[in-house]
Amino acid sequence: MVKLNKIYTRTGDDGTTGLASGERRAKHDARVEAYGDVDEANSAIGLARLSTAAMPELDAMLERIQNDMFDLGADLATPPSDQPLGYEPLRIVMAQVTRLEAEIDALNARLAPLRSFVLPGGSPAAAALHLARAISRRAERRMVALAASGEEVSAPALQFINRLSDFLFVAARVANHDGAGDVLWKPGQNR
Numbered sequence: 421m422v423k424l425n426k427i428y429t430r431t432g433d434d435g436t437t438g439l440a441s442g443e444r445r446a447k448h449d450a451r452v453e454a455y456g457d458v459d460e461a462n463s464a465i466g467l468a469r470l471s472t473a474a475m476p477e478l479d480a481m482l483e484r485i486q487n488d489m490f491d492l493g494a495d496l497a498t499p500p501s502d503q504p505l506g507y508e509p510l511r512i513v514m515a516q517v518t519r520l521e522a523e524i525d526a527l528n529a530r531l532a533p534l535r536s537f538v539l540p541g542g543s544p545a546a547a548a549l550h551l552a553r554a555i556s557r558r559a560e561r562r563m564v565a566l567a568a569s570g571e572e573v574s575a576p577a578l579q580f581i582n583r584l585s586d587f588l589f590v591a592a593r594v595a596n597h598d599g600a601g602d603v604l605w606k607p608g609q610n611r
Contacts, residue, residue: 457559468548545595553588
């Protein structure tokens with residue numbers, strides 16, 4: 421159980437932050453940037469949920485995803501180490517990826533196939549979900565860059581963040597009256 425008694429510690433005044441392992445890293449460190457973008461995506465999902473209460477099935481999915489996003493942040497904040505931590509680090513597991521895929525498939529089955537790209541917009545819920553999708557794509561790019569730099573990022577974590585943006589795209593279409601309210605791109609319309 422997490423217990424937070426004091427919100428500020430002054431330990432970050434020097435431009436560093438503590439990972440879950442206790443290791444200090446610069447606040448601009450690639451790992452910190454990655455889990456910061458995951459946190460931002462989670463916050464955007466929370467904002468979208470202000471408009472999804474009337475869609476209980478979708479809202480419940482988004483609530484589960486928000487919890488999984490905290491798991492993902494914990495995973496990224498605890499780099500693998502040969503040193504004992506005194507606890508089992510929280511990691512994204514394939515069951516979380518598989519559940520996300522099943523939810524994508526269930527939502528997508530309700531939708532007509534697309535005939536053009538979808539512009540971010542439509543209903544307030546859809547617009548907010550598209551914003552969350554774009555932020556999750558940035559989080560994915562940060563995580564991929566972190567892995568490319570030689571830092572370990574698990575395959576399930578990378579798969580989860582990749583599926584998340586797909587889920588948010590489909591969820592935005594569902595929030596747009598099952599795609600009927602999608603705003604479609606009209607290539608070259610304003611030339």
